[in-house]
Amino acid sequence: MRAQRTARPADLDQVRESYDRVADNYVHMVLTTGIGDIRRDPWLKASIDAFADSVGELGPVLDVGCGPGTVTGYLAERGLEVSGVDLSPRMVENARRLYPECRFEVASATELDLADASLGGVLGWWSLFNLPRDVLPGVLASFVRALRPGGYFLTGTHVGDGDLARTEAYGGVPVRWTTYRWRPEPYVALIERAGLRPVAELRLPAGEHTGPGLVVMARKPD
Ligand SMILES: C[S@@+](CC[C@H](N)C(=O)[O-])C[C@H]1O[C@@H](n2cnc3c(N)ncnc32)[C@H](O)[C@@H]1O
Numbered sequence: 001m002r003a004q005r006t007a008r009p010a011d012l013d014q015v016r017e018s019y020d021r022v023a024d025n026y027v028h029m030v031l032t033t034g035i036g037d038i039r040r041d042p043w044l045k046a047s048i049d050a051f052a053d054s055v056g057e058l059g060p061v062l063d064v065g066c067g068p069g070t071v072t073g074y075l076a077e078r079g080l081e082v083s084g085v086d087l088s089p090r091m092v093e094n095a096r097r098l099y100p101e102c103r104f105e106v107a108s109a110t111e112l113d114l115a116d117a118s119l120g121g122v123l124g125w126w127s128l129f130n131l132p133r134d135v136l137p138g139v140l141a142s143f144v145r146a147l148r149p150g151g152y153f154l155t156g157t158h159v160g161d162g163d164l165a166r167t168e169a170y171g172g173v174p175v176r177w178t179t180y181r182w183r184p185e186p187y188v189a190l191i192e193r194a195g196l197r198p199v200a201e202l203r204l205p206a207g208e209h210t211g212p213g214l215v216v217m218a219r220k221p222d
Pocket of ligand 1: 015019036064065066067068069070071085086087088091107108109110125126127128130131
Protein backbone atom coordinates (compact mmCIF):
# COMPACT_ATOMS: atom_id res chain seq x y z
CA MET A 1 0.00 0.00 0.00
CA ARG A 2 1.14 3.55 -0.58
CA ALA A 3 -0.41 6.84 0.38
CA GLN A 4 -1.77 8.70 -2.64
CA ARG A 5 -2.86 11.89 -0.98
CA THR A 6 -3.56 14.82 -3.20
CA ALA A 7 -4.30 18.40 -2.25
CA ARG A 8 -7.21 18.66 0.19
CA PRO A 9 -10.07 20.79 -1.17
CA ALA A 10 -10.60 23.80 1.13
CA ASP A 11 -14.35 23.12 1.27
CA LEU A 12 -14.15 19.35 1.87
CA ASP A 13 -15.83 19.49 5.29
CA GLN A 14 -18.68 21.63 3.95
CA VAL A 15 -19.17 19.23 1.04
CA ARG A 16 -19.23 16.25 3.41
CA GLU A 17 -21.74 17.89 5.75
CA SER A 18 -23.91 18.89 2.78
CA TYR A 19 -24.04 15.35 1.39
CA ASP A 20 -24.78 14.03 4.88
CA ARG A 21 -27.78 16.36 4.98
CA VAL A 22 -29.13 15.35 1.54
CA ALA A 23 -28.28 11.63 1.76
CA ASP A 24 -31.71 10.41 2.89
CA ASN A 25 -33.55 12.55 0.32
CA TYR A 26 -31.13 11.36 -2.37
CA VAL A 27 -31.88 7.73 -1.54
CA HIS A 28 -35.60 8.44 -1.51
CA MET A 29 -35.31 10.08 -4.94
CA VAL A 30 -33.40 7.15 -6.43
CA LEU A 31 -35.79 4.57 -4.97
CA THR A 32 -39.07 6.35 -5.71
CA THR A 33 -38.45 8.22 -8.98
CA GLY A 34 -35.66 6.22 -10.62
CA ILE A 35 -33.62 9.42 -11.13
CA GLY A 36 -30.02 8.44 -10.53
CA ASP A 37 -30.81 4.74 -10.93
CA ILE A 38 -28.78 3.37 -13.84
CA ARG A 39 -31.17 0.41 -14.10
CA ARG A 40 -33.88 2.84 -15.23
CA ASP A 41 -31.83 4.69 -17.86
CA PRO A 42 -30.85 2.57 -20.87
CA TRP A 43 -27.86 4.73 -21.88
CA LEU A 44 -26.38 4.93 -18.41
CA LYS A 45 -26.98 1.24 -17.87
CA ALA A 46 -25.31 0.50 -21.22
CA SER A 47 -22.26 2.51 -20.11
CA ILE A 48 -21.99 0.62 -16.84
CA ASP A 49 -22.51 -2.68 -18.68
CA ALA A 50 -19.76 -1.82 -21.19
CA PHE A 51 -17.44 -0.98 -18.28
CA ALA A 52 -18.32 -4.24 -16.50
CA ASP A 53 -17.80 -6.30 -19.69
CA SER A 54 -14.46 -4.57 -20.31
CA VAL A 55 -13.13 -4.99 -16.78
CA GLY A 56 -14.23 -8.63 -16.65
CA GLU A 57 -11.73 -10.43 -14.45
CA LEU A 58 -8.95 -7.84 -14.71
CA GLY A 59 -9.24 -7.09 -11.02
CA PRO A 60 -11.32 -5.45 -8.31
CA VAL A 61 -13.36 -2.33 -9.00
CA LEU A 62 -13.57 0.71 -6.73
CA ASP A 63 -16.66 2.94 -7.00
CA VAL A 64 -15.36 6.32 -5.80
CA GLY A 65 -18.13 8.61 -4.57
CA CYS A 66 -20.50 5.65 -4.54
CA GLY A 67 -23.29 7.51 -2.71
CA PRO A 68 -25.93 4.99 -1.62
CA GLY A 69 -24.23 2.24 -3.63
CA THR A 70 -26.60 1.98 -6.60
CA VAL A 71 -23.83 1.27 -9.11
CA THR A 72 -21.72 -0.72 -6.64
CA GLY A 73 -24.68 -3.00 -5.96
CA TYR A 74 -25.42 -3.39 -9.67
CA LEU A 75 -21.83 -4.35 -10.49
CA ALA A 76 -21.79 -6.84 -7.61
CA GLU A 77 -24.98 -8.40 -8.99
CA ARG A 78 -23.15 -8.71 -12.30
CA GLY A 79 -20.46 -10.74 -10.54
CA LEU A 80 -17.68 -8.15 -10.29
CA GLU A 81 -15.54 -7.85 -7.18
CA VAL A 82 -16.49 -4.30 -6.27
CA SER A 83 -16.44 -1.98 -3.27
CA GLY A 84 -17.49 1.60 -2.72
CA VAL A 85 -16.07 4.63 -0.99
CA ASP A 86 -17.75 7.94 -0.29
CA LEU A 87 -17.00 11.19 1.51
CA SER A 88 -20.35 11.22 3.32
CA PRO A 89 -20.83 8.87 6.30
CA ARG A 90 -24.61 9.07 5.89
CA MET A 91 -24.39 8.03 2.22
CA VAL A 92 -22.25 5.08 3.30
CA GLU A 93 -24.74 4.12 6.03
CA ASN A 94 -27.44 4.00 3.36
CA ALA A 95 -25.21 2.01 1.01
CA ARG A 96 -24.46 -0.59 3.70
CA ARG A 97 -28.17 -0.90 4.48
CA LEU A 98 -29.22 -1.23 0.82
CA TYR A 99 -26.37 -3.46 -0.36
CA PRO A 100 -25.19 -5.42 2.71
CA GLU A 101 -23.33 -7.85 0.44
CA CYS A 102 -20.91 -5.08 -0.63
CA ARG A 103 -18.07 -3.41 1.26
CA PHE A 104 -18.24 0.38 1.71
CA GLU A 105 -15.84 2.80 3.38
CA VAL A 106 -15.96 6.49 4.26
CA ALA A 107 -13.12 8.43 2.61
CA SER A 108 -12.46 11.31 0.27
CA ALA A 109 -11.29 10.70 -3.28
CA THR A 110 -8.39 12.95 -2.33
CA GLU A 111 -7.30 10.74 0.57
CA LEU A 112 -7.42 7.18 -0.70
CA ASP A 113 -4.64 4.76 0.17
CA LEU A 114 -4.57 2.53 -2.87
CA ALA A 115 -1.91 0.02 -3.76
CA ASP A 116 -0.27 0.56 -7.13
CA ALA A 117 -1.67 -1.57 -9.96
CA SER A 118 -4.24 -3.16 -7.65
CA LEU A 119 -7.51 -2.38 -9.46
CA GLY A 120 -9.13 -3.56 -12.68
CA GLY A 121 -11.49 -0.59 -12.73
CA VAL A 122 -12.27 2.73 -11.06
CA LEU A 123 -15.54 4.62 -11.22
CA GLY A 124 -16.08 8.33 -10.69
CA TRP A 125 -19.79 8.25 -11.43
CA TRP A 126 -21.20 11.75 -11.01
CA SER A 127 -18.97 12.08 -7.96
CA LEU A 128 -15.91 14.08 -9.10
CA PHE A 129 -17.72 17.31 -10.02
CA ASN A 130 -17.20 18.81 -6.54
CA LEU A 131 -13.43 18.55 -6.87
CA PRO A 132 -11.79 21.91 -7.60
CA ARG A 133 -10.25 22.14 -11.06
CA ASP A 134 -6.71 22.22 -9.64
CA VAL A 135 -7.38 19.15 -7.43
CA LEU A 136 -8.96 16.83 -10.01
CA PRO A 137 -5.73 16.13 -11.97
CA GLY A 138 -4.02 14.75 -8.83
CA VAL A 139 -7.03 12.55 -8.07
CA LEU A 140 -7.05 11.20 -11.64
CA ALA A 141 -3.31 10.52 -11.39
CA SER A 142 -3.92 8.52 -8.18
CA PHE A 143 -6.56 6.45 -10.01
CA VAL A 144 -4.16 5.77 -12.87
CA ARG A 145 -1.45 4.57 -10.45
CA ALA A 146 -3.98 2.27 -8.78
CA LEU A 147 -5.15 0.73 -12.07
CA ARG A 148 -3.52 -2.36 -13.48
CA PRO A 149 -2.22 -2.03 -17.05
CA GLY A 150 -5.26 -2.43 -19.29
CA GLY A 151 -7.60 -1.36 -16.46
CA TYR A 152 -10.58 0.94 -17.01
CA PHE A 153 -11.80 4.25 -15.64
CA LEU A 154 -15.44 5.24 -16.10
CA THR A 155 -16.73 8.68 -15.22
CA GLY A 156 -19.93 10.62 -15.62
CA THR A 157 -20.18 14.33 -14.96
CA HIS A 158 -22.12 17.54 -15.44
CA VAL A 159 -21.50 19.46 -18.64
CA GLY A 160 -21.52 23.24 -18.92
CA ASP A 161 -19.52 26.37 -18.44
CA GLY A 162 -18.18 27.64 -15.18
CA ASP A 163 -18.75 26.85 -11.53
CA LEU A 164 -22.16 26.65 -9.96
CA ALA A 165 -22.43 27.53 -6.25
CA ARG A 166 -25.22 25.31 -4.94
CA THR A 167 -27.14 26.42 -1.86
CA GLU A 168 -29.90 23.79 -1.95
CA ALA A 169 -30.35 20.38 -3.49
CA TYR A 170 -32.56 17.29 -3.56
CA GLY A 171 -35.80 18.75 -2.31
CA GLY A 172 -34.72 22.11 -0.92
CA VAL A 173 -32.15 20.81 1.56
CA PRO A 174 -29.59 23.55 2.34
CA VAL A 175 -26.16 22.67 0.98
CA ARG A 176 -22.89 24.42 0.34
CA TRP A 177 -20.90 23.00 -2.52
CA THR A 178 -19.59 23.99 -5.91
CA THR A 179 -20.49 22.04 -9.01
CA TYR A 180 -17.54 22.33 -11.37
CA ARG A 181 -19.08 21.93 -14.80
CA TRP A 182 -16.87 20.78 -17.65
CA ARG A 183 -16.98 21.11 -21.41
CA PRO A 184 -16.41 17.65 -22.91
CA GLU A 185 -13.14 18.41 -24.73
CA PRO A 186 -11.16 19.75 -21.74
CA TYR A 187 -12.55 17.01 -19.50
CA VAL A 188 -11.39 14.31 -21.89
CA ALA A 189 -8.06 16.10 -22.34
CA LEU A 190 -7.58 16.03 -18.55
CA ILE A 191 -8.19 12.29 -18.49
CA GLU A 192 -5.67 11.82 -21.32
CA ARG A 193 -3.10 13.98 -19.55
CA ALA A 194 -3.47 11.76 -16.48
CA GLY A 195 -2.20 8.88 -18.64
CA LEU A 196 -5.36 7.16 -19.89
CA ARG A 197 -6.55 6.49 -23.45
CA PRO A 198 -10.20 7.38 -24.08
CA VAL A 199 -12.26 4.42 -25.25
CA ALA A 200 -15.71 6.01 -25.58
CA GLU A 201 -17.58 9.25 -24.94
CA LEU A 202 -21.32 9.61 -24.52
CA ARG A 203 -22.93 13.04 -24.50
CA LEU A 204 -26.31 13.34 -22.81
CA PRO A 205 -28.53 16.35 -23.48
CA ALA A 206 -30.39 17.96 -20.59
CA GLY A 207 -33.43 15.96 -19.54
CA GLU A 208 -36.55 16.79 -17.58
CA HIS A 209 -34.76 16.41 -14.23
CA THR A 210 -31.08 16.62 -15.12
CA GLY A 211 -28.69 18.99 -16.84
CA PRO A 212 -26.48 17.90 -19.74
CA GLY A 213 -24.02 15.15 -18.93
CA LEU A 214 -20.98 13.37 -20.25
CA VAL A 215 -19.81 9.80 -19.77
CA VAL A 216 -16.21 8.92 -20.60
CA MET A 217 -14.57 5.52 -20.47
CA ALA A 218 -10.78 5.36 -20.66
CA ARG A 219 -8.16 2.64 -20.42
CA LYS A 220 -4.72 2.50 -18.89
CA PRO A 221 -2.21 1.48 -21.57
CA ASP A 222 -0.68 -2.02 -21.28
C1 LIG B 1 -24.56 12.95 -7.00
S1 LIG B 1 -23.95 11.86 -5.79
C2 LIG B 1 -23.65 10.42 -6.80
C3 LIG B 1 -23.53 9.17 -5.99
C4 LIG B 1 -23.38 7.87 -6.80
N1 LIG B 1 -22.15 7.85 -7.57
C5 LIG B 1 -24.59 7.64 -7.67
O1 LIG B 1 -24.43 7.64 -8.90
O2 LIG B 1 -25.68 7.47 -7.12
C6 LIG B 1 -22.33 12.51 -5.51
C7 LIG B 1 -21.56 11.71 -4.46
O3 LIG B 1 -20.19 12.10 -4.48
C8 LIG B 1 -19.72 12.09 -3.15
N2 LIG B 1 -18.52 12.93 -3.07
C9 LIG B 1 -18.41 14.28 -3.23
N3 LIG B 1 -17.14 14.67 -3.06
C10 LIG B 1 -16.43 13.54 -2.76
C11 LIG B 1 -15.07 13.30 -2.44
N4 LIG B 1 -14.14 14.28 -2.37
N5 LIG B 1 -14.68 12.03 -2.19
C12 LIG B 1 -15.58 11.01 -2.22
N6 LIG B 1 -16.89 11.19 -2.51
C13 LIG B 1 -17.30 12.44 -2.78
C14 LIG B 1 -20.89 12.65 -2.35
O4 LIG B 1 -20.80 12.36 -0.98
C15 LIG B 1 -22.05 11.94 -3.04
O5 LIG B 1 -22.37 10.72 -2.44
